[in-house]
Amino acid sequence: MKIIKAIKDATTFLELHTNQSSQQCKIEAEEIFMFVFGVNKSRMYSSDTDLVSDQHLGHIYQILNKRKENIPLSYLLKKHTFYKHNFYIDENVLIPRSETESVIDKLLYMGDKLFIEKNRCFFLDAGCGSGCVGITIANERPEWKVYLSDMYMSSLAVAKKNMEICKYKNVHLICADWLTAFRSVVFDFIFSNPPYIPLEDTRVEKRVFLNEPYSSLYSGEDGLDDTSFIDNEGDRWYVDEYGDKSYMWDYR
Ligand SMILES: C[S@@+](CC[C@H](N)C(=O)[O-])C[C@H]1O[C@@H](n2cnc3c(N)ncnc32)[C@H](O)[C@@H]1O
DSSP states (O other): OBHHHHHHHHHHHHHHSSSSSSSHHHHHHHHHHHHHHTTTHHHHTTTSBBBBOOOHHHHHEEEHHHTTTTOOOHHHHHEEEEEEEEEEOOTTSSHHHHHTTTHHHHHHHHHHHHHHSOOEEEEEEEEEEEOOOHHHHHHOOOOOTEEEEESHHHHHHHHHHHHGSSSSSOEEEEOOSGGGGGGTTTEEEEEEEOOOOOOOOSOOOOHHHHHHOHHHHOOOOOOHHHHHHHHHHHHOOOEEETTTTEEEEEEE
16 A cells, blocks of 8 residues: 555544544644654655555554554654654653643743843743753753753653753753752742642543643642642742743742
8 A cells, every 4th residue: 555545544544533633633644654654744755656564554553543542642652742842752741732832932032031131041940741841941042051840750751861852951850849949049930830630620631631640630629739839939920821820930
């Protein structure tokens, strides 16, 4: 079977077995093929004269069958594109959200203003998970000092792996329960995307609560255990305008 036909079949499989738009199914099918063949999109489509081997098809349908069980593609392919980089992702960390990605430019803008004032920017990504926010910031602003913290070693192991993406030596990893380890350290600027779902919240999608880490999602009966703790630790300066519960502080 030729590649284009095989991609079409995979798209139809996803349309039948996952609750996604046709366009999203096509994007996922292409991603699976690029992953299995280890090529980019243009290379994949330019090799349409090639036949897909049974071995490749077997691998592709192995992934598709897991998608049928509602396992997110990022966990199956162990990667997720965030801002300009492919991050390593596994079941120990939250899959980075597009809402979080859209906060990056705002963080850069705010940190730049601080940098002009103080001639430095010590930035903390508290509860870093995969490290997607802090590592992206570190790459965009080599002159800032970036700290990534999380309470879970399993998350920090993923963030550590993702430090390979760092182009500069301006990132440090720290195991810490929110801000408790940092009382004596003055950060210029802190960002956090803490867990905030109430324990009994029935609105959470099955795909999310069955696959993503409990410690990244839930935060006590009312969902406020972590956010109220963080709020008490500093003057909250800014709450994300994109609607999600991201927290940013200016520590001047
Ligand atoms: C919603 S996830 C955000 C992950 C990442 N920052 C992102 O936006 O994709 C929340 C993160 O907070 C971490 N976390 C939970 N409780 C914590 C605590 N007490 N102290 C530090 N980090 C904690 C979790 O391990 C998880 O990585």
